[in-house]
Amino acid sequence: MTFQIPSDWQIPTITPLDQALARTMRTRIDGKAKPPGSLGRIEDLAVQLGTIAHPSPAAFQNAALLVFAGDHGLTEEGVSQYPSAVTAAMVRTYLAGRASANAFAAASDVRVRVVDAGVAGELPSHPDLLDIKIRAGTANSARQAAMSPQEAHKALAAGFAIASAEIEAGADIIALGEMGIGNTASSALLVHRLAPAPLDDCIGVGAGQDEPGMARKRAAIHKAANRSDVTAPFDVLREFGGLEIAMMAGAALGAASHRRPVVIDGFISSAAALVAVRLAPAARDYCVFAHRSAEKGHDIVLTALQAQPLLNLDMRLGEGTGALLAVPLLRAASRLLTDVADLSDVLEGRI
Known part of the structure; x- marks a missing residue:
């Protein structure tokens, strides 16, 4: 492509x-x-x-899953029990065809494309990997803006261009997925400002946290929120967002601008959709929300977007797994x- x-x-x-x-x-x-x-x-x-x-x-039948990967400087504050190196390791797992998303994609007859939006590490060349690395992970949003305005703009534009190219290549359903250690923390901040909603109501366990870990996560997220009081959608994105989240938002805008449905996965993908809709409200009409995530805060996003997801399976993995399970429902409805x-x-x- x-x-x-x-x-x-x-x-x-x-x-x-x-x-x-x-x-x-x-x-x-x-x-x-x-x-x-x-x-x-x-x-x-x-x-x-x-x-x-x-x-x-x-005749919506040909689906492509775009898995956007990026790291987060906020992990320096202990918001995850996993190190950032896991992001690159999981990208290599997608490329090897051995992740949950690959298994579900095979079952749903969906092609997977992985995008390096901002992984903090080098990745091997692969025909299914798009290297669009804006930078090697965002800055620590507890201490400074996660992205410069130029980086956030470039990430949005890249997501838009990738979705547009997939559609031009024949995809008529765009599904969104992500991978990025620390991205539930980033998403909580986005939802807090853009829904809007009380910050603690948006903070969940993510990839897994014990109570001391949750205390560190909450403290770091509050520290980030207290650093900046921005509320305009683009400013919220650059202050608190992730490169993979920004690219997903751009991809949602790309699908909508080409009059194609975009299948939104769970909490993080929905946070990206919230950014897209706050930037261009009519994009909401083209969003199909795949499932109700078990991650705390997802119901807040769904309510803010007046969305009723298709499935409720207590999933919270990400990767686009829920979106992949919903794709056959779009084909059937079509x-x-x-x-x-x-x-x-x-x-x-x-x-």
């Missing part, structure tokens, strides 16, 4: 979905050979997909529009 990161990139103008058309789409689905409403929320998903695709058929007969055709013997 080839693409360029435009230096003059700007937040795109995204066309909101036509709600009158959505009502027409609902009427069309009600007329299918089934009792109205009998397929529950799959019908809601079909309405969304049909409205996104119009006037083309809703086929409800394109493959299922109208009830009138059945009753009048035209089938």
Whole structure:
């Protein structure tokens, strides 16, 4: 896949979905050979997909998972029980095809592309790895801004360009995943400011913490929050975000600008979606929320975005695993529009 990161990139103008058309789409689905409403929320998903695709058929079948990886300087404050080196180790595991995301991708027939957004370490060259490293991990946001304005802008633009290139290469569903030790701490800060919500309500165990570890994590996150009182979306992103989170936000904007659904995974991907929607509100219409994460704070993001996820499996791994499990539901909902007969055709013997 080839693409360029435009230096003059700007937040795109995204066309909101036509709600009158959505009502027409609902009427069309009600007329299918089934009792109205009998397929529950799959019908809601079909309405969304049909409205996104119009006037083309809703033939959403070819999915790509983008796993964005980056490290966080905030880990210096002890927000995770795992060292930053685990990020690079997991990227190598994805590239070897041996991570949970790879297994779920194989089961769901989804291609995986891994993006080095800002891993604090060198990675081997691999055909499925895009090296877009902005820097080797963010700065420690408890002490200074995580990113410069230029770095945050470049990360957004890169995510947008990557999603756009995947779509141009044939993907019609973009799924988002991530890997980055410390990124639940970064996400908690983003959600705190952008939802907005009380900070302690946004802080969860992440990859696993005992009580002393949680005390360190809370203290570090509060220290970061007390350092800066920014509330504007781009400023919040550069002060507290991660490079992988910024690229996911850009990818969500890229999918929406090309009128393609973007499947949002769990807490961290949802924090990225929150950034994207705060930057360009109409992007919300193109987001499909895969699952309700067990990570504390995810319900806050979902409420802020008025989102009802498709699945509730007590998962909190990340990597795009929940998004991968939701992709077959998008394919099924798409086929409800394109493959299922109208009830009138059945009753009048035209089938």
